[in-house]
Amino acid sequence: MNKVAIVDYATTKFRKLTDKSVYELACEPAMEILRSSIIPANKIEGLLFSSCSNDLYTGAIASEMLGINPKITCRIDNLCNSGTVALSAAYSYISSGLCDSILVVGAELRNSPGSKLIWDVSRGQFTSPIYWASVFAKMHMREYGTTEEDMGAIAVKNRSLAINNPNAMFNKPISLEDVLDSRKLVEPIKLLDCGALCSGAASVLLVSEDIARTLDVQPVWIDGIGQQTNCASVAHAIPGVFKNGSSKLAATHAYEMAKVNPSDIQVAEIHDAFTIMEIMAFEDLGFARTGKGASYALDGDIAVNPRGGILGSGHPIGATGIAQVCEIVCQLRHEAGIRQVGSSNVGLVHNLAAAGTSATIVILRS
Amino acid sequence: MNKVAIVDYATTKFRKLTDKSVYELACEPAMEILRSSIIPANKIEGLLFSSCSNDLYTGAIASEMLGINPKITCRIDNLCNSGTVALSAAYSYISSGLCDSILVVGAELRNSPGSKLIWDVSRGQFTSPIYWASVFAKMHMREYGTTEEDMGAIAVKNRSLAINNPNAMFNKPISLEDVLDSRKLVEPIKLLDCGALCSGAASVLLVSEDIARTLDVQPVWIDGIGQQTNCASVAHAIPGVFKNGSSKLAATHAYEMAKVNPSDIQVAEIHDAFTIMEIMAFEDLGFARTGKGASYALDGDIAVNPRGGILGSGHPIGATGIAQVCEIVCQLRHEAGIRQVGSSNVGLVHNLAAAGTSATIVILRS
Numbered sequence: 101m102n103k104v105a106i107v108d109y110a111t112t113k114f115r116k117l118t119d120k121s122v123y124e125l126a127c128e129p130a131m132e133i134l135r136s137s138i139i140p141a142n143k144i145e146g147l148l149f150s151s152c153s154n155d156l157y158t159g160a161i162a163s164e165m166l167g168i169n170p171k172i173t174c175r176i177d178n179l180c181n182s183g184t185v186a187l188s189a190a191y192s193y194i195s196s197g198l199c200d201s202i203l204v205v206g207a208e209l210r211n212s213p214g215s216k217l218i219w220d221v222s223r224g225q226f227t228s229p230i231y232w233a234s235v236f237a238k239m240h241m242r243e244y245g246t247t248e249e250d251m252g253a254i255a256v257k258n259r260s261l262a263i264n265n266p267n268a269m270f271n272k273p274i275s276l277e278d279v280l281d282s283r284k285l286v287e288p289i290k291l292l293d294c295g296a297l298c299s300g301a302a303s304v305l306l307v308s309e310d311i312a313r314t315l316d317v318q319p320v321w322i323d324g325i326g327q328q329t330n331c332a333s334v335a336h337a338i339p340g341v342f343k344n345g346s347s348k349l350a351a352t353h354a355y356e357m358a359k360v361n362p363s364d365i366q367v368a369e370i371h372d373a374f375t376i377m378e379i380m381a382f383e384d385l386g387f388a389r390t391g392k393g394a395s396y397a398l399d400g401d402i403a404v405n406p407r408g409g410i411l412g413s414g415h416p417i418g419a420t421g422i423a424q425v426c427e428i429v430c431q432l433r434h435e436a437g438i439r440q441v442g443s444s445n446v447g448l449v450h451n452l453a454a455a456g457t458s459a460t461i462v463i464l465r466s
Numbered sequence: 467m468n469k470v471a472i473v474d475y476a477t478t479k480f481r482k483l484t485d486k487s488v489y490e491l492a493c494e495p496a497m498e499i500l501r502s503s504i505i506p507a508n509k510i511e512g513l514l515f516s517s518c519s520n521d522l523y524t525g526a527i528a529s530e531m532l533g534i535n536p537k538i539t540c541r542i543d544n545l546c547n548s549g550t551v552a553l554s555a556a557y558s559y560i561s562s563g564l565c566d567s568i569l570v571v572g573a574e575l576r577n578s579p580g581s582k583l584i585w586d587v588s589r590g591q592f593t594s595p596i597y598w599a600s601v602f603a604k605m606h607m608r609e610y611g612t613t614e615e616d617m618g619a620i621a622v623k624n625r626s627l628a629i630n631n632p633n634a635m636f637n638k639p640i641s642l643e644d645v646l647d648s649r650k651l652v653e654p655i656k657l658l659d660c661g662a663l664c665s666g667a668a669s670v671l672l673v674s675e676d677i678a679r680t681l682d683v684q685p686v687w688i689d690g691i692g693q694q695t696n697c698a699s700v701a702h703a704i705p706g707v708f709k710n711g712s713s714k715l716a717a718t719h720a721y722e723m724a725k726v727n728p729s730d731i732q733v734a735e736i737h738d739a740f741t742i743m744e745i746m747a748f749e750d751l752g753f754a755r756t757g758k759g760a761s762y763a764l765d766g767d768i769a770v771n772p773r774g775g776i777l778g779s780g781h782p783i784g785a786t787g788i789a790q791v792c793e794i795v796c797q798l799r800h801e802a803g804i805r806q807v808g809s810s811n812v813g814l815v816h817n818l819a820a821a822g823t824s825a826t827i828v829i830l831r832s
Binding site: 102147152154156157158159160161163164169170171172173174175176177178179182185186188189191192193195196197198213214217325326327328329330331332333336350353453454457458 | 468513518520522523524525526527529530535536537538539540541542543544545548551552554555557558559561562563564579580583691692693694695696697698699702716719819820823824
């Protein structure tokens, strides 16, 4: 299996409103990468476009807009983990030898059709993801004694971290009282427990080891990828969620491939679309024992969501996984400026879709 | 690079109307493959869903409907070559070692949004693919003396071949007069020069060499994959279409990877969405010299479109590339019954998108 490196990364500012098309938005970070000329634009052999919009042929259209002529183009959708699924496809194309370099671009507008889970009849009328967050939160509170304050603390932490991220949608601190006093949407989930849909784009450039060794930039290696789709409906996701959730299975695959343990991870981006999801992720990833996710959030020794996570940065669906990867690459290259967390060289990305029915875990090393 | 084999295949009957959803349609051939139990359903590690519908998360949804729990799921779209792009992604996932087996499923309803090329402002109001077929036909007639009769002969041939394909949409012969007398849609393209959009699905099962060697079925190896996206707009596709079209470049890559020449190919599925496209393909693939595609159609020695091609079988956009692969696998395993063309062991699939702005070539060997 040939090694694959990430050699450049860029994200737009995440924002609520934009007058750009999903293509124009995608071109922002992709052009930033092309302008840095780490490899010439005419040597880019693939463009994978991650998005949940209704736009078709986006890989080819973005290629034309960017002025590149890749061998491989396509659009990839797997809802909220589309970005890391596209990353794993790009990894595979390069590792298999079908091509040597791929630009992965994720872009989404705030009103994306990906925000509604309309196919899932087991949700009844409850097509919004908040309903499953409510079910999981209630289960976790009942089983393990997790409190609304524990969840609120995650929002406070991640909003506070986002202040140091110039591309984050939110840049003001909030207090625990702010979270607890915010509008209750679905028991026990309050407005400030929720990540906010937004518009944004992110891009990474992947190359083969042979190319990476010739470049004058620090490569960040994709050491492990774990993926798991357990089901698509929340009704199927509920029974085994704490024991055999997709995150847990995907993490097992990723640790095995990268030959690391949870304790080797120094910095992680966690899919905190709702506060309860970060608590559950700590347990799924083996950072904390089952039921101890909430206390891990206070005293864990892995730097988590330095860019502010989804709660602080916003959630442009098809771009989120790629933005998470950008942040870990940035941290592992020690380029994060005021939000740099130590001199980490092993990091992890945790990216979920639709009630955690599907998960991707990526392990990166500089 | 690890070898990858196709070990099972199935298609639905292609038809104009269906009351099924795109998911239900996709499950038809996929269930046929699962029922044959070549590998147990719980060992299937990926499901890639090729479609241009507006449905999201189709890889996970189809997995749940089929009762499988793969590591990797996603939906892939690249318009009319989505199917072979999904095949190449599946190849890469297995060849790179990320997984050992993938079900690739393509499904489309006749009213798919993929039938309109609405992003391409260079087309003006001409969002239907027929307008570019018209431009290419006029260019080929002017440059090389190709005639309306030459194009009509392709339709006669492929409709005639479709009679032996029980899954084809059309099963009656037509005469050259029928084609020439059919309604002229856009000069010089007539109704019977056009492939018909339809509903349909197709599926193939890919496995690693290690698994293929343990199975009691004849593997068909993916020996070569070539891909090229030149642009997305017809205005960009026109200038170099006869010299540097995406098909020509993709074919070069595929022949090189498979270490074969055009003369080694014994059977081919050609993307004949319009009659002129089959003539141009013969030249792009090196079967005929430039300008000689029309005469090759009469006296070429490679068996072309034995299932009836798109003109005879119909065009369920995201399923077409996979249906083409199914036919070549069927031919290379000598399982085609009355439409078997000799005892071929090397075959080729040619699959285009959007005015040939993107192309995939796959070379298979039994």
